[in-house]
Amino acid sequence: MSYKFDFAFLADRWPDFVAGAWLTVQLTVASIALGFVVGTVCALARVYGGPVLRRLVGIYVETIRNTPLLIQIFLVYFGLSSLGLKLSAEVSAIVALTVNMGAYTTEIMRAGIQSIQRTQLEAADCLGLTKMQTILHVVLLPAMERVYPALSSQFVLLMLASSITSQISAEELTATANLVQSDTYRSFEVYMIVAVVYLALSALYRFALWAIGLVLFERRRRLGTPL
DSSP states (O other), X not given: OOOOOOOTTHHHHHHHHHHXXXXXXXXXXXXXXXXXXXXXXXXXXXXXXXXXXXXXXXXXXXXXXXXXXXXXXXXXXXXXXXXXXXXXXXXXXXXXXXXXXXXXXXXHHHXXXXXXXXXXXXXXXXXXXXXXXXXXXXIIHHHHHHHHHHHHHHHHHHHHXXXXXXXXXXXXXXHHHHHHHHHHOOHHHXXXXXXXXXXXXXXXXXXXXXXXXXXHOHHHHXXXXXX
């Protein structure tokens, strides 16, 4: 093997990688937050809503989970543009990732909500809790605690999947790598660097989610239960 590694380009191009990684973080944090809200609302609708509402949420979930994320991104970016609604690549990426995240979060949160025993709801009613207090303290928080490891994994997967948004020219980490590679012709080195950055971002996300779990779930923190 005569290939010689050359990382000299990194001295000039490292700000590009930093900017790309920062945009990746921005896109995914916004999509995770919005997708969690969408998914939680849809999960509540699928468990406690009427037949029509449950059916509509089911159609949304099955449609998103059984179509490629890339197609969903194209539909948002090119489809909305064809209808006269022009969105930037970054905004389109957030919309598509939010819709995708919402569908997966719906099923994860639905499993958590359905794990709450009816006796707990009856106890909340006996204590005189309002419906909103019951949903928040008796249903949502315990449900989220039970499925938090699955949610955390899904959030990290979304961050990794955000690389697909480079196909609509969102200048995140993978798009930056493609640009640097086309300028330097050092494909192997560029994508090695990107792989390391994604590994670092995954570790950062998992640590942040672990810390958030410690703050949100006092019982787990007290018992030392893994998050």
